[in-house]
Amino acid sequence: MGKEKQESKTLGQNIKEYAILLVIALAIAMIFRTFVFARANVDGPSMMPTFKDKDVIFVEKLSLYTHSIKRGEIVTFYSGDAENNIYIKRVIGLAGDVIEIKDGKVYVNGTAIKEDYLAANTYTQGGDFLAENTKYKVPAGDIFVLGDNRPVSKDSRYIGPVSLKSLYGHVIFRAYPFSSMKKF
Template sequence: MESGKKEEKKSFNRNIMEYAICLIVAFAIAMLFRQFVFARANVDGPSMMSTLKDKDVIFVEKLSLYTHAIKRGEIVTFYSGDAENNTYIKRVIGLAGDVIELKGGKVYRNGSELKEDYLDPNIYTQGGDFLKENVKYKVPAGYIFVLGDNRPISKDSRYIGPVSLKSLNGHVVVRVYPFNRIRTF
């Protein structure tokens, strides 16, 4: 009789161990997925209005950073690199080799004015500490030039300079909240 109880206890302990291992593996897979594939993020601030508003909930896809080149017009997230290492959300305006100029409130890339349908038509794009108006800037290799859609208040490449490709966190692929504004990018 005692040997039956020992077998039962062994079986119970084995089941507990199997469940624990399954939970640990599931947790590890979820963490790897979040770190390297897909993550949820909250928009903090109005610098991407009217495309993204403060408190919007978005999903950021990370895997394609390793599989395809960044495209102009994409919305990306990146680490600020400052002491707080904040995450910023901005639109890619220029790639390595592009010449960016701010002139008369408009953005020029390689001598042509950008058609920015996503901006409020009354937005005036002024220069900043890094890139002043009427100065041409060539984006160096390994970097991108980014701007927020709400230009008057956005802390972007006009102020912080170009963004290293190494600091990119992912591409914004969908806004999931608020529900009446669900949209893919």
């Protein structure tokens, strides 16, 4: 009888150890997802042709803490709208940059930027926040973003600059569809 009690105690100890390991593993996964790396789905056509609706992407979050976001990178951010949706857009301007839209092109600090990622013959028009032929200087702590599908994108031309504090992540990889896997 003493041997059975010892075996059941060992089984109880094993269950307790597995439960502790499971809790630790879940805590590490949550910390990793919150501060390092996350998966997201693209919802809508605002970044076509670069991303299509329902693409699965992965974002890294470390650059948010080091403030090492660069012009041309694709970021996700909290929109600040009623549903607090997460938007995906391309960084066009950093703090201190002067942005201007004229003749269908985007100028940063007086130079038209080369935008190979846009569909052929894309014409960029101004919006409610940044009208055409108007210069805008991006304030400290903010970035200026545009969608790659300019006719349908709700971006900084309409909503204004995006605070670095509202960033969710920097896109580094498209995982799905498998035929379009790509590192960014």
